[in-house]
Amino acid sequence: MRGAFEDQGRLFSYISPEQRIPGQHPLRTIRELVREVLSELDRDFRKLYSTTGRPSIPPEQVLSALLLQVCYGGRSERQRMEQLDYNLLYRWFVGRAPDDAVWDATTFTKNRERLQHGDMFNRFMETLFHHKEVMPLLSDEHFSVDGTRIEAWAGHKSFKPKNDQDGDGEHFHGTTRKTVTHASTPDPDCRLYRKSDGKDSNLCSMGHATMENRNGLAVAGLVTQASGPAERAASEELLVKKASPPARITVGADKASDVEAHIEHLRAKNITPHIAVNTYVTKTGMVRKTSIDGRTTRHKGYSLSQRNRKMIECVFGGGKQHGTMRKTKHKGVAAVATNFLLNLIGYTLIRIPKLLAQRG
Numbered sequence: 001m002r003g004a005f006e007d008q009g010r011l012f013s014y015i016s017p018e019q020r021i022p023g024q025h026p027l028r029t030i031r032e033l034v035r036e037v038l039s040e041l042d043r044d045f046r047k048l049y050s051t052t053g054r055p056s057i058p059p060e061q062v063l064s065a066l067l068l069q070v071c072y073g074g075r076s077e078r079q080r081m082e083q084l085d086y087n088l089l090y091r092w093f094v095g096r097a098p099d100d101a102v103w104d105a106t107t108f109t110k111n112r113e114r115l116q117h118g119d120m121f122n123r124f125m126e127t128l129f130h131h132k133e134v135m136p137l138l139s140d141e142h143f144s145v146d147g148t149r150i151e152a153w154a155g156h157k158s159f160k161p162k163n164d165q166d167g168d169g170e171h172f173h174g175t176t177r178k179t180v181t182h183a184s185t186p187d188p189d190c191r192l193y194r195k196s197d198g199k200d201s202n203l204c205s206m207g208h209a210t211m212e213n214r215n216g217l218a219v220a221g222l223v224t225q226a227s228g229p230a231e232r233a234a235s236e237e238l239l240v241k242k243a244s245p246p247a248r249i250t251v252g253a254d255k256a257s258d259v260e261a262h263i264e265h266l267r268a269k270n271i272t273p274h275i276a277v278n279t280y281v282t283k284t285g286m287v288r289k290t291s292i293d294g295r296t297t298r299h300k301g302y303s304l305s306q307r308n309r310k311m312i313e314c315v316f317g318g319g320k321q322h323g324t325m326r327k328t329k330h331k332g333v334a335a336v337a338t339n340f341l342l343n344l345i346g347y348t349l350i351r352i353p354k355l356l357a358q359r360g
Contacts, residue, residue: 017092029353030071031093033134034064037127041120048118057103057111063124064094066112070323070339070346077112078105116334121341128345129219137355139214142301143242144252144309146211147231148316150223150336151327152190152203159184159192159203179227187331193226205333207325207340208234209315210242213252213304215355216311218344223337232262236269243270250274250301252309260291272296274305318350319343 021028038060045059068090069080084090085102096102115121128134162183179191184203194201208231210220220238224230235253243249250272257263258278266273274296280288296302319325323343328336 013098017088017098020088021092025089026350026353027089027093029356030349033128033131033349033352034067035060037124037131038063040127041123044118044120044123048114048120056114057108058095059111059115059120061094061096062108062111062115063120065090065108066342067346067349068093070319070342071350073322073324075324076105076329077108081105081108112338113335116338121338121345125220125341125345128348129217133356134352136359137215137352138217138219139212140242140249141247142213142250142252142305142308143219143239144211144213144305144312145208145231145235145238145257146254146309146312146316147206147208147234148320148325149193149195149202149204149226150207150325150340152184152187152205152336153327153329153331154184154187154190154203156203158186189225189331189333189336191226205328205336206230206234207316207336208238209312209344210235210238211309211312211315213308213311215351216308216314217348217351218312218315221337221341221344223333223340225333232257232259236262236265239266239271240269246270248272250305252305254309255280258290258292263291274302274309276306315344315347318347323347 048059049056065080065084068074069077074080074083081102081104084094084096088098091098091100129138159177159182161181177192182192184190187203190203190205192201193204193206204226206224206226208222208224209218211217212219220241222234222238224234235251235257239249239251248270251266252274253276255276255278257273257275263273263275273292275292277290277292277297278288279290282288316325319340323346324339325343328339330336330339
């Protein structure tokens with residue numbers, strides 16, 4: 001028998017969003033974990049808000065909506081508000097009832113900036129990794145570090161001489177442009193940078209991540225201006241928080257970190273550098289001298305670190321393919337760092353339910 005077609009359907013629904021979400025949906029485990037972490041941050045949230053005035057968007061819901069954006073992708077926060085209006089899955093995850101109105105996109109952005117200035121994204125990551133179910137998944141001795149370019153929200157035509165900001169930036173071919181003498185008009189913090197010889201130069205920032213080697217989870221992140229030594233300096237800053245004497249930690253890294261001064265700094269900080277050997281051959285046939293010798297490469301742990309460190313590319317690849325890491329919509333190092341950390345947290349939250357299921 002053919003069913004009757006009703007264009008509008010029923011006006012009222014007596015089924016809650018909780019009943020509509022499949023029992024095995026991966027967001028169920030993620031939502032429960034996020035709720036527990038947010039409850040631990042309640043005291044930190046109170047410090048950011050006044051006790052008087054009109055109520056703002058709850059910070060728990062702001063963070064939940066931002067996590068949805070990096071997990072499911074989305075070109076802007078305005079689009080996320082539009083999808084939150086009609087998507088019951090998103091409403092259920094954030095904690096909005098089906099009849100609740102969504103927030104204005106500009107108001108949502110202002111509340112995100114409040115959390116950014118309060119460093120709540122770093123606090124969220126730290127609290128997440130101190131969770132009783134997450135801690136057994138992490139290694140506290142073996143890590144990997146790497147960096148990636150984050151394309152800026154600025155074009156080549158905006159990269160103009162600093163003393164002539166109103167000049168014409170369209171005709172830059174054949175001219176010499178350097179970060180010392182030039183700057184981008186919309187985003188002065190980004191830098192013109194290329195990954196290696198023969199590669200194209202782009203306006204970008206650099207995102208740096210620390211990964212633990214047991215399950216490949218990103219445990220720390222940092223964004224800096226793009227430059228040659230930035231990756232090594234950032235890795236030292238991130239790793240010093242993980243090294244706790246007298247126990248030593250190991251760190252795997254690529255050939256760009258095979259620099260004598262950098263390796264000496266790591267060893268002085270109780271860190272064993274398991275860095276890839278760089279024996280680059282120049283155009284004249286000269287072989288570059290490496291700073292990694294047999295004292296390091298003879299151990300089995302060195303080959304294990306070199307094998308495991310490649311998992312960090314999955315962190316960057318996931319953020320660029322599915323998240324919002326490839327080309328940022330934000331301007332300034334602080335705002336870009338917030339988006340970068342959210343992508344690291346999103347990747348970790350997606351991995352954790354699978355790892356917990358494997359543990360039984």
